[in-house]
Amino acid sequence: MRRRQVLASGAALLSASIAGCGHPSVALEMDEATAEDIAAEVSATADPDSEEYTVVSSARENGSATRRGRYELFSRTDTVRVEDSFYDVTETELGSTEVTVYDLLVEYLPVDSTSELDEIEYGDLPETDRRRLDPIASADDPSDGDGFEIVIEYGTAEEVGDGSVFVPEHQYDIVVHEGDRYWVTVHSQTVSETEYRYEVTEVASTGESFADRIREQYLFGLTARSDAERSVVEEAIADGYFQDDDSFRSVVDRIRERDGLSVANSYGTWLLEYEGVEYLAYVEW
Numbered sequence: 001m002r003r004r005q006v007l008a009s010g011a012a013l014l015s016a017s018i019a020g021c022g023h024p025s026v027a028l029e030m031d032e033a034t035a036e037d038i039a040a041e042v043s044a045t046a047d048p049d050s051e052e053y054t055v056v057s058s059a060r061e062n063g064s065a066t067r068r069g070r071y072e073l074f075s076r077t078d079t080v081r082v083e084d085s086f087y088d089v090t091e092t093e094l095g096s097t098e099v100t101v102y103d104l105l106v107e108y109l110p111v112d113s114t115s116e117l118d119e120i121e122y123g124d125l126p127e128t129d130r131r132r133l134d135p136i137a138s139a140d141d142p143s144d145g146d147g148f149e150i151v152i153e154y155g156t157a158e159e160v161g162d163g164s165v166f167v168p169e170h171q172y173d174i175v176v177h178e179g180d181r182y183w184v185t186v187h188s189q190t191v192s193e194t195e196y197r198y199e200v201t202e203v204a205s206t207g208e209s210f211a212d213r214i215r216e217q218y219l220f221g222l223t224a225r226s227d228a229e230r231s232v233v234e235e236a237i238a239d240g241y242f243q244d245d246d247s248f249r250s251v252v253d254r255i256r257e258r259d260g261l262s263v264a265n266s267y268g269t270w271l272l273e274y275e276g277v278e279y280l281a282y283v284e285w
Contacts, residue, residue, distance in 0.1 A: 026244040028236040028252060030272075030279040035211035038271060041280055042214055042261050043079040043086055056082050056089060059200045066094070068195050070101070079203065086210045087200040094195040099156050102167045105185040106136065108148035109174070113183065119174035126163040136177050148182070156193075218271045219278065220258045225250070233274060236281070252285055 031037070046053035052073050058065035060082070067073075074080065074091050081087075122136055132152055139148055154160055157168040165171040170186045204210035224230035228247035235241045241248060260268040267284040 025284065026248065027240060027242050027267075027282065027284040028232065028248065029240040029282045030233070030236045030274070031282075032237075033271065033278045033280045035208045037280060038211040038214050038278075039081070039086070039207040041269065041271075043081050043210070044074075044077040045081045052080060053082060055198050056080055056087055056200055059089075059198045060087065060202075063199070065198045066195060067198070068193055070099075070191055070193050072196070073198075080200075081207075084206055085202055086204040086207075088203050090199045092197045092199075094197055096192045096194045098190050099193045100168075100188050101156055101191055102154040102160070103187045103189075104132075104152045104154055104166060105187065106133065106148070106150050106152060106175070107183045107185075109181040109183050113174070113181065115172075115174045117171060117173040119176055119181070120165065120172045122175055122177035125175070126165060128161050128164050129166060133175065136175065136180075136182055214261070214271065215278075218259055218261055220270075220272055222251075222255065222272045222274045222281075237274075237279070249285075252283055255281060255283055256285070 033041075044052075046056055051067070051069075055065050055067055055073060072091055074089050078089055078091075079086055080089050122130065122133065125133065132154060135150055135152070136148075154164075154167050157164075160167045166184065166186055168188075173184050175182045175184055204213060222233070224233050226247070229251050232241050232247045232251050255270050255272065256268075258270060258272075260270045261280075262269050267282070270281045270283065272279055272281050
């Protein structure tokens, strides 16, 4: 059940909710929770190489930070962990402009094809292109399988930088790597790019102190009012409970009366204590 959020380089890579994944339409799953588990459930950890880490660190040091981008960094969380500290992050839109972004469709050519522009060896590509087309060099031999076809997000010409032979001017349409030939098609589109301002507030300096804040706000006690309810809870702890019966409904209704860590239309996660042990409880109803 554990839902850990990690912000990695390039975009916010947050793990998806497990709602609707691989089991019946109702569920109660209870995992024993440490302080680190609780902290991870309601925050996202910024990878040191990520844009999120850079933005939060800059805002922490300078009072605020700005960036231009085509997406929000913190659309799914507003509490971010950088090293051992936790920060509430505000992300404010300052204005938008239209920019042109480029994608490359790269396809393996199983037979010789005539270039309409020109062809170039992979090793002769400028570094900015060679780095982006690394999947060509690292892929298995495409002639051994069903071929090779990928879409590579290049971004804006400014992001690509000087020297590209594909963006903004498409100079070559075939790349050759170890005798294998790849057709390169360049696509462009106009999208909105927004300037954002970021401000951060430290809310805890350790995982334990952050978990204490969460406990104070969300932790509640759950008791089994009958042997049938006890069976529901104990099975939920052991393997998960997936039967839509009266005992399940009775337990779940009491859980849903309390504030959850995250709650959607038909599922959510709560922090509760049962017989002296803290649990993260995932519920679908």
